[in-house]
Amino acid sequence: MxxxxxxxxxxxxxxxxxxxxxxxxxxxxxxxxxxxxxxxxxxxxxxxxxxxxxxxxxxxxxxxxxxxxxxxxxxxxxxxxxxxxxxxxxxxxxxxxxxxxxxRNYVDDLEFAAAYVRTQVNGGKKGPLNIRQELRQKGIKDSFIEQSMDEYSSEKQIEHAIQLGDKIARQNNNLSETFLKQKIEQFLLTKGFPFNIISIAIDEIDYEKDDDDEWNALQIQGEKAHRRYKKFTGFEYKQKMKQALYRKGFAIELIERYLNDNE
Known part of the structure; x- marks a missing residue:
């Protein structure tokens, strides 16, 4: 040897x-x-x-x-x-x-998951569904995920959903009230908030517009639509404008008023 x-x-x-x-x-x-x-x-x-x-x-x-x-x-x-x-x-x-x-206790998937959730909660930018998905991608088993999600209470989820929704409302004040509400709901869904949390948060988010705000938003969207359809005239122009603004969530009577004012 x-x-x-x-x-x-x-x-x-x-x-x-x-x-x-x-x-x-x-x-x-x-x-x-x-x-x-x-x-x-x-x-x-x-x-x-x-x-x-x-x-x-x-x-x-x-x-x-x-x-x-x-x-x-x-x-x-x-x-x-x-x-x-x-x-x-x-x-x-x-x-x-x-x-x-x-x-040696250098690795503990349950503690890792709980710490990960706490970090995400402190960031306040993700809903629980997205956090769950990220933990699965990191190989955390479902039972540990469910235990760790106790770190993210329903109250906190609602608070974060309202904060994110208010931010979207401020950034998109040129949209109709209907369209803005849909945009907020869709945004919160993509962030991983469940429907029951969104439905509670939406009642607290400041997206509703008074008549003047809605009218100003319509004028902004109307100008954009006009630039697209100005080559048309008469009935065809009005129909295309009505369809475009209706898809943006504006009430038909408000659209009629806008078109009459700009005839």
């Missing part, structure tokens, strides 16, 4: 060592592996020993990569798995790393 004839520290990695067998370089190992296998000058190693040591060293290198990945923020098990796969480690090595991380 080959014998360890020399052990040297690697220049760029002081916690890794070069192992020489029968005066020839054989492989490198992490300090933890070196200690665990009692590697020292004069020790004999079988082929099985070498294979096992190299396998354990792969796990150690992957573990160090995972810990470095975790140093920036919390990660789910699936995020770590995908990160290590991109680094081209084999599945058995990755699984061994994950078991070690869980055993």
């Amino acid at each position: 080959p014998i360890i004839t020399k052990i040297t520290t690697q220049k760029n990695s002081p916690d890794r060592y070069n192992i020489y067998l029968d005066e020839k370089f054989a492989f490198g190992v992490d300090e933890e592996v070196l200690i665990r296998y009692h590697l020292a000058k004069g020790k004999e190693l079988s082929e099985f020993d070498i294979t096992q040591i190299q396998y354990e060293d792969e796990i150690r290198k992957a573990l160090n990569a995972a810990i470095n990945f975790l140093s920036y923020r919390m990660r789910s098990e699936e995020e770590i798995r995908q990160h290590l796969k991109k680094k081209e480690w084999e599945d058995p090595v990755i699984q061994a790393v994950l078991l070690t991380l869980v055993d």
Whole structure:
């Protein structure tokens, strides 16, 4: 069997060592592996020993990569798995790393999910459906997702939906009241708020217009429609204008008034 004839520290990695067998370089190992296998000058190693040591060293290198990945923020098990796969480690090595991380409490998918929800709630820009979907994409199992969603109360969801809805209302005050309400509802749906939350929030969102506001909004939309249809005349022009403004949510009597005023 080959014998360890020399052990040297690697220049760029002081916690890794070069192992020489029968005066020839054989492989490198992490300090933890070196200690665990009692590697020292004069020790004999079988082929099985070498294979096992190299396998354990792969796990150690992957573990160090995972810990470095975790140093920036919390990660789910699936995020770590995908990160290590991109680094081209084999599945058995990755699984061994994950078991070690869980055993050391470096990874906890339930705590990760709860912290993720808290962060999103503090941001106030997403509804619960979107947050659930993002957690699924991060590999969190459904039971953990449901537990973590306790961090996002219905009261908070309503509060956030109102804040987002009010912002959309302020940014789109040139729309009709009907069209603006639809836009707010659609926006909140895309943000992941459920219908029951939207229906409660919409009653509190300041989207309703008085007569003057609605008339001003109609004039703005009417000018835009006129630029599109000014090449038409007579009945055809009026019909196209009516259809365009009606699709924008304005009442037909208000449209008639606008067209009569601008005849």
